[in-house]
Amino acid sequence: MASYRGHLATSAVLGAAYGGAAAWYAQVDWGPAFLGAGLTALGGLLPDLDSDSGVPVRELFGLLAAAAPFLLFGRLAALGLSPEQLLVVLGGVYLLIRYGLSTYFKRLTVHRGMFHSVPAMLIAGLVVFLAYHSAEWLRLYLAGGVMIGFLSHLVLDEICAVDFSGARLRLNRFAGSALKLASPSWAATLVAYLILLGLGFIAYRGLASP
Numbered sequence: 001m002a003s004y005r006g007h008l009a010t011s012a013v014l015g016a017a018y019g020g021a022a023a024w025y026a027q028v029d030w031g032p033a034f035l036g037a038g039l040t041a042l043g044g045l046l047p048d049l050d051s052d053s054g055v056p057v058r059e060l061f062g063l064l065a066a067a068a069p070f071l072l073f074g075r076l077a078a079l080g081l082s083p084e085q086l087l088v089v090l091g092g093v094y095l096l097i098r099y100g101l102s103t104y105f106k107r108l109t110v111h112r113g114m115f116h117s118v119p120a121m122l123i124a125g126l127v128v129f130l131a132y133h134s135a136e137w138l139r140l141y142l143a144g145g146v147m148i149g150f151l152s153h154l155v156l157d158e159i160c161a162v163d164f165s166g167a168r169l170r171l172n173r174f175a176g177s178a179l180k181l182a183s184p185s186w187a188a189t190l191v192a193y194l195i196l197l198g199l200g201f202i203a204y205r206g207l208a209s210p
């Protein structure tokens with residue numbers, strides 16, 4: 001299994017390449033390009049939210065709690081809230097994720113469970129797509145970035161599950177537990193797919209509406 005720093009380094013490099021490619025080839029402005037790069041780097045850390053290690057989880061929830069208000073700002077501003085109301089709501093989002101969600105998330109998840117899976121990667125992308133209020137292409141770009149980072153984490157974990165030393169390849173006990181479509185828990189698998197289908201339906205309705 002790759003280390004926290006290994007995942008961060010990998011996703012950061014991918015983020016720099018993703019943002020750089022968008023700025024160079026698609027002439028994307030530096031603001032969205034850097035935002036896409038940052039979300040790619042963050043996406044590479046997201047699967048570790050179910051980690052048993054305390055320090056990375058606290059750091060990750062701190063980053064997630066800080067990033068969520070920025071993603072939601074445009075959507076909440078479009079509702080016509082006053083600056084003071086926006087500050088209250090965004091502060092509430094930060095506190096809810098940092099101190100509320102983090103507490104219950106650890107109780108509801110197990111390490112290398114459904115949060116370490118391809119459906120979870122798609123859920124992360126859909127959450128970013130639905131949360132951010134902007135042009136459709138930009139929402140797709142940001143969602144793609146977080147999914148690329150998330151996928152890099154899953155692939156790196158699977159690579160680290162293979163022992164390349166010696167004449168024969170050997171797998172450790174974590175092999176197949178990251179890049180998967182289902183978990184041994186049918187309840188966790190069902191919940192993940194219900195969330196995925198629900199978010200996918202909302203996104204489809206939003207794209208189909210004029």
